[in-house]
Amino acid sequence: MEEAENVNAKSSQDGASTPAGSASGITGAADARQAAAGSAETAPAETGRAVTGAAPTAPATDTRNTGPGRLLIAVYAVFAISATARAGYQILTKFSEAPLAYLLSAFAAAVYVVATVSLAKPGRTAFKVSVAAVLVELVGVLVVGALSVFDSVNFPHETVWSLFGRGYGFIPLLLPVLGLIWLYRRRPAPRQH
Amino acid sequence: MDAYFYIILVVGLLSSIICAAAGILKKAPNDTTMLSVAAVELALLVYLVGSIVRVASGERIAGESWEFWGYLATALILPIGAVYWSILERTRWSNFVLAAVGVTALVMAARMNQIWY
Numbered sequence: 001m002e003e004a005e006n007v008n009a010k011s012s013q014d015g016a017s018t019p020a021g022s023a024s025g026i027t028g029a030a031d032a033r034q035a036a037a038g039s040a041e042t043a044p045a046e047t048g049r050a051v052t053g054a055a056p057t058a059p060a061t062d063t064r065n066t067g068p069g070r071l072l073i074a075v076y077a078v079f080a081i082s083a084t085a086r087a088g089y090q091i092l093t094k095f096s097e098a099p100l101a102y103l104l105s106a107f108a109a110a111v112y113v114v115a116t117v118s119l120a121k122p123g124r125t126a127f128k129v130s131v132a133a134v135l136v137e138l139v140g141v142l143v144v145g146a147l148s149v150f151d152s153v154n155f156p157h158e159t160v161w162s163l164f165g166r167g168y169g170f171i172p173l174l175l176p177v178l179g180l181i182w183l184y185r186r187r188p189a190p191r192q193h
Numbered sequence: 194m195d196a197y198f199y200i201i202l203v204v205g206l207l208s209s210i211i212c213a214a215a216g217i218l219k220k221a222p223n224d225t226t227m228l229s230v231a232a233v234e235l236a237l238l239v240y241l242v243g244s245i246v247r248v249a250s251g252e253r254i255a256g257e258s259w260e261f262w263g264y265l266a267t268a269l270i271l272p273i274g275a276v277y278w279s280i281l282e283r284t285r286w287s288n289f290v291l292a293a294v295g296v297t298a299l300v301m302a303a304r305m306n307q308i309w310y
Contacts, residue, residue, distance in 0.1 A: 067286050074278055074290045078297060081267060089260065 063122040064130065064186045072182055075175060076116040079168075083109035083160045104144060105159045111137050112160075115179070124188050131183055138176035141165055145173070194306050197240040201302040204236040209295035216288035222279045230291050233298050234272040240302065241265055244309075256308035264308070268301045 065073055087105035095102055111133055118129035145164035158167060165172030208229035215226050244265065248254070254261050275294045279287035 066282060067284060068289075070278065070282060070284075070286050071289045071293070074275065074293060077274075078271075078293070085263060085267070093257075 062124065062127070062188045064127070064182065065120045065122070069119065069182055069186065072175075072179060073116060073119050075171070076112060076119060076179075079160070079172070079175070080109065080112035080116045082168075083112050086160065101159055104161070108137075108140060108144075108160045111140065119179070127183065127188050130179075134176045134179040134183065137172075138180070141172050141176065194303070195309075197243055198302050198306045201233070201236045201240065202299050204232050205295035205299035205302070207295070208233050209292045212288045212292035212295070216285045216292060219285045220288065221283040221285060222287045222291060226288055226291050227276060230272045230276055230294050233295050234269070237265070237269050237272070237298060237302075240305075241269065254309050261305055261308045264301050264305045268298050268305075271297060271301075 063069075083105065087102065087109045090102040090105055115130060115133035115137060118126045118133060141161045141164060144159060144161035148159075148162040149164075160168060160172055164170060211229045212222075212226045215223070220226075244261075248258075272294050275290050279290050
C-alpha cells in the first residue's frame with residue numbers, strides 16, 4: 001500500500017509533464033491524472049484537487065499494473081514475445097521433428113500472452129484470468145521441468161519450461177511464484193451485497 | 194564474441210546497474226536512468242548499422258539470417274517499450290523495469306553473436 005500512496009503523490013506532481021501518449025490510459029489513474037492536470041490549468045485549484053483526490057482510490061483497489069506489478073508485467077511481456085517467437089520459429093521450420101515439444105512451446109507462449117494482458121487489465125475478471133494463467137504456468141513449468149529431467153528421452157527438445165527454465169536463468173520458475181504473491185496482495189475486495 | 198557484443202555488454206551492464214541502483218535508492222526514473230537506456234538503444238543501433246554494412250560487403254551469417262534480424266529488431270524495440278512503460282507511472286519500480294533492458298539486451302546480443310558465427 002506504500003506504493004499506492006507513492007504513486008498518487010508522484011502523479012499529482014508529474015501530471016503536467018506526462019506526455020500525451022498516456023492519455024490512452026492503460027490505467028484509470030493515468031486518465032484521472034490527465035484530467036486533473038487539464039482542469040488545474042483552466043478551473044480553480046479546488047476542482048483539480050477534488051478530481052485527484054477521488055479518482056485514484058476507485059481503480060487502485062482492483063488493479064495490478066502498478067508499483068512492482070509493472071516490473072512483473074514487463075518481464076511477462078518479454079517472455080510472451082520470446083516464447084511466441086521461439087514457438088513460431090520451431091513450428092514453422094521443424095515441426096515434424098518433435099510435434100509435442102513444439103506444441104508445448106506454443107502453449108507456453110499463449111499462457112505468457114494471456115498472463116501479460118490480464119495482469120495489465122483492471123477488474124475482477126482480469127484478476128481471475130491472471131490467477132488461472134499464472135497457476136497453469138506454475139504447473140506447466142513444474143511438470144515440463146520434471147519430465148525433461150526424468151524422461152529426457154521423450155523430452156529432448158527445448159521449450160521455455162524445459163529443465164525448469166534453466167535456459168532462461170530459471171526466471172520461468174520464479175515468475176509464477178512472484179506472480180501469485182503479487183496477485184494475492186492485490187486481490188479484489190470481497191463483493192459488497 | 195565480437196566488438197559489438199562487448200560494447201553492448203559494457204553499456205547494458207552499466208545501464209542496468211545505474212537503473213537498479215536508482216530503484217534501490219527509491220528514485221523515480223530521471224534523466225540519468227533514461228539516458229542510460231538511450232545509450233543501450235544507441236549501442237544496438239551501432240550493431241544494426243554495423244551488421245547491415247557487413248552483410249552488404251559480402252559477409253555471411255552462419256546461422257539463420259532472419260533469426261538474427263528478428264533478435265536485433267526485437268532488441269531495438271525493447272528500450273523504447275520500457276521507457277514508454279516506465280513514464281506512464283514514474284515510481285521507483287519503473288527504474289527496475291528500465292534495469293531489465295540492459296541485461297536483456299546483453300543476453301540477446303550474446304545470442305545474436307552465436308547466430309552470426
